[in-house]
Amino acid sequence: MKANRLIDLFALYGVNAVLLVAFYFQLAHGELPCSLCNLQRVAFMLFGAGLLLNLWGKNPTPANYALSAIGALVGSLIGLMQMFLHVLPGTPPYGGAVLGMHMYTASYVVLTASIIYCVLMLSFQSCLQSIDVGTSSKDPRRSPFVRLAVGLFAALVIGNLVSVFVETGFHALYSDPHHYHLLYRGDPESSDATPSAGS
Amino acid sequence: MFIGFIPFLSGTVSLVLSLLGRDKAARAGWWLTTLLVAVWAVHHGSHHIPQFATYGSW
16 A cells, blocks of 8 residues: 555544544533534545545545645634634633543644645655555555445444434524434424423 | 535535545535535624624724
């Protein structure tokens, strides 16, 4: 396997880890993602999409890194916007914290680092392509580690589609959801435990 | 119009195209998803403009 593909493989595992942590907070801690959180999840998927096309596609091109970088840029700007919403003293944060940073801040840091990753990979692509790591196989896409990373990424993308549909149904994304729209008869943004009448 | 799952659906369709090896269509799908996320972010972010306006000069 070429060195650049191996690094992309590790990066795709990183994207999977981030999306898994987001699901952990959602399912284990009951922290429903807000509108901007959901959009940042898609941004991570976009970053992963360029890596997926590099690993799984027939003709990997530098344009895939451009896709990853632009996706990460959009996501980091969304994270920055959310940081501005919660940065004022006395403004309550949204959701839990990872390594002392609330998730939108952590997301901003990781997505900004992802842009730098894309720039570096593009800069050193020709150098990395000349390095072979491990045994060379006819089709590196058949490697079980690649299949696992791609399978996990696919499961997480589909899982997020199901999650957001259960959370919002056919409505716009909620700013401050407390309940899943399809599993609750009241207003999903109401923190009240009892459903509101007439909804 | 800004139904929440649309960017996710676009991403899932692009994913399926990627896995099927239809690289050109998949790439176009992922770029479309990027555009949708940007538009959705502007839509949801615009609700907070009054809050940002209180921050002083930009």
